Amino acid sequence: MKRLIICLAGLTFLSASTLADDFDYDVFVKTYFDAQVMTQQPNATKEDLEHYLSFLTDDIGNQHFPNAPDDSREPGGKEMMRKGMSRYLGVHTEYEAEIIGYQYGYNAVSIKHKFSAKGKRSDGSDFSYSKVALDVLELENGKVSVIRRYSE
Numbered sequence: 001m002k003r004l005i006i007c008l009a010g011l012t013f014l015s016a017s018t019l020a021d022d023f024d025y026d027v028f029v030k031t032y033f034d035a036q037v038m039t040q041q042p043n044a045t046k047e048d049l050e051h052y053l054s055f056l057t058d059d060i061g062n063q064h065f066p067n068a069p070d071d072s073r074e075p076g077g078k079e080m081m082r083k084g085m086s087r088y089l090g091v092h093t094e095y096e097a098e099i100i101g102y103q104y105g106y107n108a109v110s111i112k113h114k115f116s117a118k119g120k121r122s123d124g125s126d127f128s129y130s131k132v133a134l135d136v137l138e139l140e141n142g143k144v145s146v147i148r149r150y151s152e
Helices: 002-022 025-038 046-053 077-086
Strands: 056-064 092-105 108-120 126-140 143-151
Touching (some): 025 046
Antiparallel strands (some): 108 126, 126 143
């Protein structure tokens, strides 16, 4: 019986290792970034938001200075992001984004990108910004578990 348990544990470890080796970081970065960008477009929909959220764990941690300085994973992290991001769907009149470069390693991805936006606030005033940011993503089972955004 001990041998059977050891054998099964070994197979589980090898299966997990094989899955990790088969993870295509290049495809992940492109599809994740495209999904994120779609949530910022003038015609962004709740479906676009749900597609983006599908890349995240339910207990996602999100650090985004200066508004969200804590990167702690929360049991309702994805729901908090859904609520927060829903308020901003469709506020942009223009939005452009481009990946400058990215790197990845075991269970982590960094994406340097630039983006610019124009839009209207709820009070009717206009806004405009352009930034370069570095997003550092921690992955767990192929999903983003922590997002840390550093920008100018």
